[in-house]
Amino acid sequence: MNAGARRSWARTTLDREVNLGATDGRNTKVVMLVTVPRTSATRGALEGMTRLEALKTMKMAMFRLIRDTDFVLDCRRARTAKDLVDAYEEACSVLTGEHLRKVEEEAEMASRRGAEFSGVFAGGVASDIRRRWPLYKDDWVDGFKSPTKCLSATLYMYFACLGPAIAFGGLCYKETSGMMGAMEYLCCQALSGILWAVFAGQPEIVLRPAGPQTVFIIELYKRCKSWKIDFLVTHAWVGLWTAIFMLAIALSDSCAFVANKCTKFTQDIFSLFVCVIFIFEGLKNLFSYFDNDEYSTAAALFSLILGVMTVQLGMWALTLRSSPYLNTTIRELTADFGLASAVIIATVTAKLCDIPGLERLRLSSDFEPSMQREWWIDLSSGNKYIPLIAIFPALMLTCLYYVDMNVATLLCNAPEKNMRKGAAYHLNFAVLAILVFITSLLGLPPPTGSLPHSPQYVLALSDVEEFVVDGETRQKVMKVHEQRLSPLLVNVLVALSFVVIPVLKSIPMCVLFGLFIYTGITGLYENHFWERIKIGFMEPRLHPPTSYVRHVPLSRVHAFTCVQIACVGVLWGIRSSPIALTFPIFIMALMPLRVLLFKKFGWFSPEWLELLDANTNVANSSADDDYAMLDDRRENEWLTNAKRTSVSNTASNFMEFSEFAGLHESGPAFGNAASLHAHTRSDADGMNLHRHEPTQMSKDNNISHLHNTP
Template identity: 25%
Template sequence: MFTAGRSCIHTYYDRYKANDYFRVRYFGTGIYNDIRRRLLKYYVSDIKDGLTYRTIPSTIYIFFTNLLPAIAFAQDMFDHTNNSYGVNEVLLASAMGGIVFGVLSGSPLCIVGVTGPVSIFNYTVYEIIEPMNIPYFQFMCWICLWSMGFHFILAFTNSVNFMRFVTKFSCDVFGFFINIVYIQKGIQILTHQFELADPASAFASIVVALVMTIFGVSSQFFGSKSHYLPPRIRTFIRDYSVPLCVVFFTGFIHFGGYLDDIKFTTLPITKSFHPTDTVNRRPDWFIRFWEDIRVRDVFLAVPFAILLTALFYYDHNISSLICQSSKFPLKKPSSFHYDFFLLGVTTGVAGLIGIPAPNGLIPQAPLHTHSLCVYEHDYETGLNKITRVVEQRLSNTFQGLLTLVMMTRPFLVVLGLIPQAILAGLFWIMAITTLDDTDVVRRLRFLFLDKEWKLKLSKIIIPADYPIEYYLVRSKYFIIYLILELLAFAGEYSITCTKGAIGFPGVLMLILLLVPIVFPRIFPKDQLDLLDSEAADELIMRSLKLSSFNFD
């Protein structure tokens, strides 16, 4: 049976020699080639290509979609860690991620910042060690320092090459999971209003969030999928609808009338460029990791660091894969080993200055690539087609700089005026506009599609909403695959709702490892080829293969 299983796995990845996945021939080859082939060769063009109008709306859009959700996660950590983290820590982490990866990374399309899983990790660590009287910031610093070392080992041994194992199944399930978490987060923010304010204010917050969501989602739909008004006007609406929704509904609560009697809960702010916790740490940001920490606690941080490294290995690389997926016509090579090394550096620095460690963001990373797409309207099919992507590093860098500017007092005060209901609305806009494009939702829609309409669509050469593979695969295997996607999502989601949330990276890695082993035993090869495939396209595959095995 073992031999048969290996044979199935080999045929599942028949485009490559199986033993290539397990060879580490040259130490540091991946980093060397990523720098030589991607960073040095295209750095100048990354700047020149960014000197275009498309960069402006992309910068503004991703700034809002990165900033406000991060602040919401800051509120989570603030509440669960006895005020250890706040707005300033999250702003500094997001700014560092944007600037460092915008300026220095090999994949500048990948947005790096504070994620929901990281916030869960941080406050779960606090809940575990607080009864043990271990100083939190020193312990988190050691976790980040150990993790930095593990990042370096994985990067220099070319271990990121194992991302060639990742199929679209893992990416689609994780993307679906993140969007559901965003919807859940919006609901949590609004339910929390009943504890922070009176019922009238809480219900008013729900109404504002819902109306904002309706306008935001409708504007994105109008700009991307409608046929009304000229393409330039639709493009403008698509580019600026989300930022304008945030600005408009922030001012909406001050319009007067019945709203004068409502007190909306706003974002909490602190002193500019100062840590939130002034009791357990010094105001100079540097964590004295050698103070008040026992040797055994230093080594106790190792298993936590392994979990953090596993989370970043999965989360960051999946984010990078999704924002460089085959649906985007990208021309420049990718960079994984060097970027993971760079992520290790930012993780270590984050620990030393006592801020959450940033990593790749979903859905912000693919939304960033979407915002850089140049569309052309095909009047024969009535569809908007992506003709090219503005591949550059300026939008990521500028949004990081704008986030850093938000730490100054005037802009912190502005942040303090934003109602928490606006955060809920933004979470829902981001989730809903992205959720409908996930494979899980599309398969669910296709499953319940009217049979007669499905038969009619199958006769169309280019189906408008569904890949041609959906029509070719047998219904039995289509349903089994969809059930497995939902079960994988349930596993990821359920553990985050328990005290064992810190084991979340283990669930991700388990799914990643089981897919190439289990799927060939369940699905015939011809059906599996229709259902699932490598997440990395040919361009990324060539980069991973080249970066691991030779210098040519």
């Protein structure tokens, strides 16, 4: 190539992946060779800049292309040179002018869509139906378009729902003297889940009898026992009143208040509170074997080992997705089916070791309630004052549902989740009210939108791209396979579990307790509150590059976190106190508490509060200050010029970046989509911006390498 006369570039796909020195250890499949005259850096938008300034500007511009657009994904799909250039031009169009702000605003609006006050009776429910009905057929068809993702998400959520249902059922059986147990929990999961998949506005929200509802049932039983009234009849009347109150909320569009006023402050506290319940109950039950004379020391110790094994295998499978081992297909399959594999491996291990006295899952061999009774509850039996007594507990349960269900919907529809079909706050709440009514008449626990299962299920249905920021692997959701088939299959499998009860009875309870812990730990991953707790134990220079860390004084960050910790502590204290029945009121009080503490008392400036309580993904804010260090006008101008040029000039502009992108000490510029983020960001910090010594070939032809995994 005559590099001094013209620019040239070539792109090739290797027969097999090779190691070209990517910093994250991943191999290279696609190689791009670029030759660029040195004088090209002084033209156009970069005119007047030094070589270092031009390097910073172009790298940050390309970083924005990759972080805020689908440029990498489009490059992977490119089959011709024109496809590659078209991908570049489209990405430039996304970032220039007002388009990027418009996309961000639309993403935020999409997360709140369906959460407006219509001012008309049942207007919100009608609006949700009008918006979701045209997509109803697609909800079913889309499940068949992605069979692998559908199957992996189905098996993942099947075990994630089956374990807690059985474990919470076992806990409820013990605390209610056998009035309600695992059989009722499994029936509730199967019945409500199947109906939810068919009739719900947004079926991706996981419906199941959850931890807070179990706590409520146990406390209600204790009150009924002390008041000497029938528990199941009282439970049925509480469910009836709760369904009426919930239906009134849905028909009056009142869900819009939580959807619009519930900030990350409340969402993160409630999410962490639920995760702590899962972790605490799992650990408490695992260690309870050591205090129980029914189990030998060997059985107790082996139960602990199996529980830890389940957690560790699940976590290992989850982290394998971003590791350099095996190939991409095997890594994805292992990560998707990891939890199911962990349960199977732990169960087989228990069978092979055959430790005597190991607690197994307790289920009735016949399809019947836990106690001798009819399935339908006779509302006319019991004390005549039960209908009136049930009103107050029903109000408490309604408060719990009001926050629980809407927060789960908010978290699933957060902008970073990339859900495109829109939420259905009012319709979902109305359908849930009907399901609460049905399950209560059957003597089943009431279902709810589950945390952290719902956001985890959305992620399981997603195609994600991973990238590295400051050595930390982050994920970006590219597409969510929004469908009804997988939610239906999950609960059909739960229903079929009654057929294979002998197989389920072979699962050790300690394995299910390990599932509790796994669910709680993974639920913390995307919790901003948890991220700020970890900051308190970090060396300041190693803090993550989030916007609030850089713009808010560290003392205020810790103060904000301490307030949230205190709120979780209060909720936990109330949960463990004699007034546990009223804990839903304190959950609702978190929303006005935020306004009272942070706006009325002025503990935080509006700017600080906006950063600390922003409804944005932690990963997406990692380079905010890098933009401030550079000239955004020059970046946009450079991208705009690229967009307006001809195909050949656009390729030249793209090659202009490539020539600069290779000038750093690590050798080749990019290893894959993940390391691309890390390289562009770390080099833009101005810390590693010095040239490496080129080979003789690159000295002659000024060749840089840009390689990426397809």
